[in-house]
Amino acid sequence: MAGLGGTETLGRKSRWAILDLVVVVYALVPVLWIMSLSFKTTKTLTDGNFIPREWTLDNYKAIFQTSEFVRALGNSIGIAIISTVIAVVLGTMAAYAVARLDFPGKKALVGVSLLVAMFPQVSLVSPLFEIERSVGLFNTWPGLILPYITFALPLSIYTLSAFFREIPWELEKAAKMDGATPAQAFRKVIAPLAAPGVFTTAILVFILCWNDFLFAISLTSTSASRTVPAALSFFTGASQFEDPTGSISAAAVVITVPIIVFVLLFQRRIVAGLTSGAVKG
Amino acid sequence: MAFAYLAPTLLVLAGLLGYPIYQLVLISLYDYNQEQVSGNAPLNFLGLGNYQKLLSDKQFWTVLAQTVGFAAVCVAGTLLVGTALAVLATRVRAVPRTLLFLAALGAWATPAVAGSTIWLFLFDANFGLVNEVLSGIGLHGMAGFSWTYGQWTAFGLVAAQVIWCSFPFVMVTLYAGIRAIPGEVVEAAALDGASTTRIARSVILPLLRPLLLVVTIQSIIWDFKIFTQIYVMTNGGGIAGRNLVLNVYAYQQAFAASEYGLGASIGVVTTVLLLAITVVYLRVLKRSGEVL
Numbered sequence: 001m002a003g004l005g006g007t008e009t010l011g012r013k014s015r016w017a018i019l020d021l022v023v024v025v026y027a028l029v030p031v032l033w034i035m036s037l038s039f040k041t042t043k044t045l046t047d048g049n050f051i052p053r054e055w056t057l058d059n060y061k062a063i064f065q066t067s068e069f070v071r072a073l074g075n076s077i078g079i080a081i082i083s084t085v086i087a088v089v090l091g092t093m094a095a096y097a098v099a100r101l102d103f104p105g106k107k108a109l110v111g112v113s114l115l116v117a118m119f120p121q122v123s124l125v126s127p128l129f130e131i132e133r134s135v136g137l138f139n140t141w142p143g144l145i146l147p148y149i150t151f152a153l154p155l156s157i158y159t160l161s162a163f164f165r166e167i168p169w170e171l172e173k174a175a176k177m178d179g180a181t182p183a184q185a186f187r188k189v190i191a192p193l194a195a196p197g198v199f200t201t202a203i204l205v206f207i208l209c210w211n212d213f214l215f216a217i218s219l220t221s222t223s224a225s226r227t228v229p230a231a232l233s234f235f236t237g238a239s240q241f242e243d244p245t246g247s248i249s250a251a252a253v254v255i256t257v258p259i260i261v262f263v264l265l266f267q268r269r270i271v272a273g274l275t276s277g278a279v280k281g
Numbered sequence: 282m283a284f285a286y287l288a289p290t291l292l293v294l295a296g297l298l299g300y301p302i303y304q305l306v307l308i309s310l311y312d313y314n315q316e317q318v319s320g321n322a323p324l325n326f327l328g329l330g331n332y333q334k335l336l337s338d339k340q341f342w343t344v345l346a347q348t349v350g351f352a353a354v355c356v357a358g359t360l361l362v363g364t365a366l367a368v369l370a371t372r373v374r375a376v377p378r379t380l381l382f383l384a385a386l387g388a389w390a391t392p393a394v395a396g397s398t399i400w401l402f403l404f405d406a407n408f409g410l411v412n413e414v415l416s417g418i419g420l421h422g423m424a425g426f427s428w429t430y431g432q433w434t435a436f437g438l439v440a441a442q443v444i445w446c447s448f449p450f451v452m453v454t455l456y457a458g459i460r461a462i463p464g465e466v467v468e469a470a471a472l473d474g475a476s477t478t479r480i481a482r483s484v485i486l487p488l489l490r491p492l493l494l495v496v497t498i499q500s501i502i503w504d505f506k507i508f509t510q511i512y513v514m515t516n517g518g519g520i521a522g523r524n525l526v527l528n529v530y531a532y533q534q535a536f537a538a539s540e541y542g543l544g545a546s547i548g549v550v551t552t553v554l555l556l557a558i559t560v561v562y563l564r565v566l567k568r569s570g571e572v573l
Contacts, residue, residue, distance in 0.1 A: 016369065020377050023366055027384035030445065031391065033410050034399045048413030094290040103283035111563060116298060118559040120506050122528040123548030126535045127304035150297040153290060211392040213509040218536065229394035233513065249402065252395040263390040264383055271382070274450060275457040 031256065038249035045246055059250035069251060071223040072231035076255070079141055079227060080209040083148035088202045090149070091156025092194075098157065099164035110161075113154035121151065125218045132219060139221045147215050152205045159204060159273050163197025200273040203266055207259060228255045302552075309549050313542035331546035340522070341530075341547075348526040351436055352504040358444040359500050363451025364493075368481075370456045382453070389449035397513035400442040404428040429515060432523045439514050439524070443507060451496045458492040459485065491565075498562040502555060508532065527551050 037045065038059050040052045047053065063069040098106060128147060129138070137143040167190070175185040216230035223231070228251065235248050263270055309331055316322035335341050366385065370378050391399070404411050406427040415423035428434045462485060470480045508528040511518065518525040518533060525533070531551060535544025 016372055017377070019369055020373055020381060023369070024380055024384045026445070027388045027449075029410075030396075030399045030403050031387060033403050034395075037402055037408075046408035048408055048410065050410060090289045090293065093286040097283045097286035101283040101286070103287075109287070112294070114563065115556070115559055116294065118502050118555055118562075119298070120528060120548065120551045120555055122506075122508055122531050123305055123545075123552050124298070124301050125532065126308060126541050126545050126548065127301035130304060130308070130541075131301060146297055149293060153293060157290065207390060211394075213392075213394045213513075214532075218532075229392055232394050232398065245402065245408070248398060252398050256391050256395040256399075259390045259392065260387045263386050267382060267386060270386065271453050271457070275454050 031260070034249050034252055035257075037245065038253045040246065042243065042246060045243065059246040060254075063247050063250050063254070068223050068231060069228070069235075072226050072228045073254070075141070075223075075225055076210060076227040076229075079144050079148070079225070080206055082141070083145045083152060083209045084202055084206045086145070087149045087152035087156045087205050088160075088198060091153055091160050091201065091205075092198060094153075094157045095160035095164050098161040099167075100169060110158070113157050116151070117154040117158070119151075121147075121214050125214065128215075129218060138219060139225050141225055143219050144212075144215055144225060144227070147219070148209045148212065152208055155208060156201050156205050159201045160197055163200070164194065167193045167197075196269065197273075200266070200269040203262070203270060204273050207263075210255070210259060305545050305548055305552075308541055309545035311542050313540075313545070315539040317541075327542065331542045332550075335543065335546050335550070344522075344525045344527055344530045347436075347524075348505065348528075351440065351507070351526055352501060354436075354440050355443045355447070355504040355507070356497065356500045358440060359447045359451055359504070360493075360497060362444055362448040363496070364455055366448065366452040367455035367459060370452065371459050385449035385452055388445050389447075391446060393446065393509035394513055396442060396446050397510050400438065400445070401429070401514055404438055430520070432519065435515050435519055435524050439507075439510050442510050442514065443504060447500065447503060451500065454496055455489065455492060458489050462488050491568075494565050495562075498558065498565060502558055502562070505555060505558070506551075 033050070036050060036052055039055050039057070040047075041054045041056045041058065044053050094109075097103065098110065124147065132138040132143045137146070169190075171189050171193070172185045175189045176182065180188065211229065212227070213229040213233075216227045217233065220226040220230060226234075232248060232251050232255075235244050235251060310326065310328060311317070312325040312327050312330070314322075317324055366381065370381055373381070388396075403409055406412065406425050409428075411428075412423050412426055415426075428438045466484060466488075467480060470484045475483070506528055507526060511524060511526050511529045512532070515524040517537070518529050522530075522533070527547065528551065531544050531547035533544075534540045534547060538544075
């Protein structure tokens with residue numbers, strides 16, 4: 001690896017350490033702050049203390065008692081999982097073709113999928129709104145799943161073909177020469193090699209769908225299909241007269257923390273997935 | 282053979298992207314308002330009328346300038362923070378490096394809506410930690426100061442949030458790029474007596490240039506499309522729309538003002554602008570020898 005410079009003085013070291021600390025604070029404090037807010041009681045909510053003086057789970061109890069939030073959470077999970085599965089399956093097929101087969105227009109296909117990834121989603125909102133209303137998909141699960149697949153596919157194809165290029169496909173042939181059937185060669189040799197890439201892509205796609213806000217506010221109108229990011233912007237608290245800050249904080253924590261934990265658990269894979277498109281390993 | 286694998290993808294893209302784009306262009310050519318949506322008024326073909334109206338509207342140009350300026354600040358900030366941290370990550374030991382990556386990935390993974398809310402609460406006029414700390418260290422004027430009220434503080438606040446959630450990508454990518462530089466190259470330069478700054482400038486920077494270009498253009502594209510942060514943090518584009526950017530403007534025209542035709546024409550203009558940036562991007566990728 002290319003480490004810069006060999007001899008580090010103590011002073012320089014501590015400067016780096018301080019910089020390191022500043023960054024960690026910049027990245028972490030916002031998330032910790034909202035967690036702190038979510039555990040504060042109504043009385044101490046505005047005291048500005050970083051660590052809550054009185055801890056409470058009331059905010060969480062309150063949001064899980066409103067059907068609005070619980071429905072939204074269910075919608076978020078269901079819609080993101082279904083979109084991810086479909087986008088990854090279709091993406092795997094396309095990426096296999098891109099990585100292994102030669103066909104006319106291959107370059108164009110990758111170019112197109114990049115273009116889709118760059119496409120401003122806002123532009124699609126009005127036409128999709130029109131189309132979905134006329135075919136009855138507005139405010140339904142498929143109404144959100146379909147655009148999610150569209151925008152997840154390019155990411156999925158791009159990441160997967162980067163992974164698939166690294167697979168030693170000769171092994172498949174070797175297995176067949178050793179007497180394995182094509183199905184066996186695929187299941188025993190190729191699938192285990194491809195699985196990490198597919199899994200990583202699935203994580204990235206899931207995060208993309210889970211985090212969407214634009215389609216979620218424009219293509220839904222009731223809690224029948226509204227996901228948490230959209231529901232959050234309509235949040236007014238457990239009762240009409242209550243300050244919603246505590247419940248909003250709790251809701252934000254509920255949709256953020258699982259994703260962060262997930263990302264941290266699979267840190268190395270995600271880093272590999274993020275860089276696969278830009279850096280060639 | 283290959284076609285069988287590609288057919289589903291092509292079908293999805295044609296149906297769910299191609300057809301809506303066709304619809305978008307079509308709507309942008311009509312006077313398309315609430316009455317037409319509910320079928321109470323006949324469609325009125327305007328040709329390029331919406332575009333004419335848009336380009337002669339002063340607000341459009343203001344919003345366009347704001348979008349470009351806002352994106353420029355976000356891109357510069359993201360690259361600065363991302364690059365500095367990528368270098369930092371190569372210089373610290375394994376434990377602080379892991380900590381750095383974990384913190385960065387946490388920020389990256391936070392949903393945009395939650396991230397926007399988090400930053401709003403952090404800078405809240407009444408109970409925000411930032412005002413609390415600032416007034417605590419003697420800046421008493423900061424107690425109760427509203428960051429979202431002024432046009433510039435609001436843009437600045439949103440930019441800080443955007444940089445917060447986008448620097449990790451730049452950092453992770455450039456870190457991998459620096460790690461991929463063969464150690465011998467750097468060692469050879471050091472043996473020849475080059476200083477650390479010299480090595481950074483004359484050896485590492487040129488080798489990283491293609492990658493820097495890639496992350497720069499990706500950041501431009503990403504920051505040009507910002508929607509959620511502006512929408513949530515400035516409550517739909519700020520007071521009297523002074524924090525609008527193109528995407529939010531298009532959305533407001535179409536959905537809040539029910540001017541679907543006009544909104545669609547803004548969408549077309551944004552798409553064309555992004556397309557231009559993307560074409561440059563593809564050229565860069567090609568030149569840097571990326572196998573697509």
